Amino acid sequence: DAKTTQPNSMESNEEEPVHLPCNHSTISGTDYIHWYRQLPSQGPEYVIHGLTSNVNNRMASLAIAEDRKSSTLILHRATLRDAAVYYCTYAGTASKLTFGTGTRLQVTL
Amino acid sequence: NAGVTQTPKFQVLKTGQSMTLQCAQDMNHNSMYWYRQDPGMGLRLIYYSASEGTTDKGEVPNGYNVSRLNKREFSLRLESAAPSQTSVYFCASFGQGRGAQYFGPGTRLTVL
Numbered sequence: 484d485a486k487t488t489q490p491n492s493m494e495s496n497e498e499e500p501v502h503l504p505c506n507h508s509t510i511s512g513t514d515y516i517h518w519y520r521q522l523p524s525q526g527p528e529y530v531i532h533g534l535t536s537n538v539n540n541r542m543a544s545l546a547i548a549e550d551r552k553s554s555t556l557i558l559h560r561a562t563l564r565d566a567a568v569y570y571c572t573y574a575g576t577a578s579k580l581t582f583g584t585g586t587r588l589q590v591t592l
Numbered sequence: 593n594a595g596v597t598q599t600p601k602f603q604v605l606k607t608g609q610s611m612t613l614q615c616a617q618d619m620n621h622n623s624m625y626w627y628r629q630d631p632g633m634g635l636r637l638i639y640y641s642a643s644e645g646t647t648d649k650g651e652v653p654n655g656y657n658v659s660r661l662n663k664r665e666f667s668l669r670l671e672s673a674a675p676s677q678t679s680v681y682f683c684a685s686f687g688q689g690r691g692a693q694y695f696g697p698g699t700r701l702t703v704l
Contacts, residue, residue, distance in 0.1 A: 495643045515691070525595075526682045526695030528637070570634070577622050577693055579640070581651075582635040 484581045485514075485572045492587040495561045502558040503586055505571030510551055513574040517544065517580060519555050521568045530556065530569070532577070566590045596620055596696035600685050604702045605673045613699050615666040615683030623686040624666035625650075625693065626658060628679040635682065642665055673703045 485521045488506040495501040509518065518530040531538055533554075538545040544557040558565055570585040596617045605611055617624065622643045627635040627650075637650030641660040642676060655677060657669045683696040 520694075524696050524698075526684070527693075528695065529692035533692060577691045580624075580693060581637070582627075583631070585635045 485510075485574060485583075487571050487583055488544075489569075489571055489583065489586045491584070494589045494591065495558075496569070497562060497590055497592050498560050501558040501565070501588065501590075502553060503558075503569050503571075503588065504553065505555070506553045507571070507573050508552045511575075512551075513575050515575070516545065516551075516554050516571070516573045517575070517577060518543070519570045519572070519580075519582070520565075521570070521585070523567070527570065527582070537551045540565075541558045561588075561590045563586065563590050596683055596685055597695050598681075598696040598699050600699060601697065602700045606668075606704050607674060608610065609673050610669065610671050611628060611673065612670075612682075613681055613701075614665070615667065616627070616665045617683075617685040617694070618664065619685060619687055619694065620663070621687040621694075624660065625684040625686070626656075626666070626668045627682045627684065628652065629682060630675075630679050635702035638668065638681075670701075673701075674676075675703045677701065678703045 517532040519527040521527045533545045546555045568585040599614045605654045625640040626638040639658040641647045644663045659667045681699045684693045
């Protein structure tokens with residue numbers, strides 16, 4: 484199972500950038516880093532994933548450390564709708580994911 | 593394109609009762625999953641089906657059975673519900689295209 488370490492909670496002001504860290508020191512060379520988020524009373528949803536290079540999509544950016552033992556999910560301008568629990572995990576394929584307790588992000592006006 | 597749908601959304605059972613949670617996906621995905629999420633916890637895998645006709649146990653399979661009825665549908669059955677099975681149950685499917693799991697909205701189950 485993937486062993487990741489994330490802060491239990493973080494706070495951000497609306498329209499400011501948010502950097503959500505994750506440590507995954509036991510990751511293997513072929514594992515992808517995956518990020519999901521879970522909005523209140525909803526199922527988890529895919530955010531982004533990457534292997535080695537930094538990745539961008541319409542939701543977020545993923546910055547991966549050179550040694551791949553950590554990564555950071557970046558929300559460029561947090562909105563109230565981004566308040567959720569963010570899960571970081573890794574696996575060779577998204578067909579086999581394990582989810583820890585994640586980081587609860589609070590966004591305030 | 594509805595994605596992953598689950599029924600029912602809410603259910604209350606008495607100890608010892610049985611019920612089946614239904615899940616369907618319309619994305620032509622091969623793999624489907626059942627997870628449970630207890631308050632303040634992450635998701636734990638109950639059972640999964642890598643393809644039509646196959647099922648495998650996950651982390652917490654005791655007290656549950658599953659059926660992969662066809663490629664679209666994957667059901668979870670509680671034969672004799674116990675209070676420890678009070679949880680939110682999520683179904684998910686996986687497709688190679690975007691390399692992501694897609695989750696349903698969940699079923700909130702309370703066992704009294």
